[in-house]
Amino acid sequence: MYLNMMLTKARTSLIKSLKLKKIRIQEELFVIEGAKNVIELLKSNFLLHSLYATTTFLDANRKLVKSLNAEIFTATDTQLAAAGNFRTNNSVIALAKIKENKPLSAGAGEFALILDDIRDPGNLGTIIRVCDWYGISKMIASTSCVDLYNPKVIAATMGSFTRVNLFYTNLKAFMENKNGPYYGAFLDGDNIHTIKFKSRGYIVIGNESTGISREISALTDYRITIPGTGHMESLNAGIATAVVLDNLYRTKRDKRHCPPSRL
């Protein structure tokens, strides 16, 4: 059973302060908001620090909550909305321990995603969600990318942050030291509808405004492009990732390297 402590002012301040990366690093904690995201968190291997929830949420998730080894506070939805970042995700907030930044690379028969300077939290969250959809579980991000533990990133993942791992590193050094092939998404590359992807490698997605940087571009092996009518200059980074991964998923499935789709 859970302790029935009420949300305190000190805890409200702690939750609010974790909006700042500096405080997140110092406390080694991050905020997860809303029923969908928190339930995924509770089922994952993230280490829960504390839970702040309405009695309605606690009652509805009694089984899940019962087994938790963390402080649990009850709060009203108004209190939760005031403490959190999203007015609509107000039935539950969790604090969990930030994971160590562990090195990742694409294994045999596997593709990983590389992000060069993705700045928008909503975009990173969407990209993580898209990776989860297509079964990409490893992402390598430049240190200039937005922080995974930013509350807006976590919210936009809709729980996928629990299944997709992200490694922040110096991309140039990473790409120089690891075997590719590296497929970079450009505006002047080969048509992704006709390209034959290798059985393992990396997809590289660039910055929202400027695309893949010159330095990283020089290290890519293949330039790939999403065909279109040419009226628009570019697609949003999340959209581009989804379309590229859909094409990769199709070719990987054709080669039977991937588990069959659930259809």
Add this chain to the structure above:
Amino acid sequence: MYLNMMLTKARTSLIKSLKLKKIRIQEELFVIEGAKNVIELLKSNFLLHSLYATTTFLDANRKLVKSLNAEIFTATDTQLAAAGNFRTNNSVIALAKIKENKPLSAGAGEFALILDDIRDPGNLGTIIRVCDWYGISKMIASTSCVDLYNPKVIAATMGSFTRVNLFYTNLKAFMENKNGPYYGAFLDGDNIHTIKFKSRGYIVIGNESTGISREISALTDYRITIPGTGHMESLNAGIATAVVLDNLYRTKRDKRHCPPSRL
């Protein structure tokens, strides 16, 4: 040459008031912000009402501005940021006349997009941008969809609102009276990687949370699905639209019904 009027308080109030749909309908005007969107507007067949810009913007776009038949006001970026909705789009704001809600339907060898209850302005804007990319120029939206002329929708289109037309109507009546086929995006349909699209028809995209409504679902001819690993319940509506249209574009190109891609 343009008149060098300064932005007045009355005009600032007018711009601000157009955030409300009620006022937009009353004034038959909408707001376009930021250089990219406004330049696309000036090149389009939308009727310009007035322009509010920094002298830097006016100087840089002298040729385009010279030929305009509308009132032009100069303003500082601070004034423009205060009048507009986006702090970063502060070099120019335009007001233009709302277009008549004209009936649209898919012509021979053409696909149109149907939107059932899309509520989020960012999603509608992204969907319009994606349609533009894949050469879909007609959209039919349920009257419950968010208003095209909402400033957040216009901003998210990145100028594509000038090339994609949208018709708001009673979807049920529309679908009962027009020939399909209607391809609805569902979670339990046929795999879009293997489906053979007809040469004309409609793609139906549903609400962000609840998908395609039961009423509209009953009128679809084919249920189509984006394959994935099955960890996630769904993809964002903008992402789903992009992936479906990419698959449609591929099959249409294979049949040579579409102009070849620019690659």
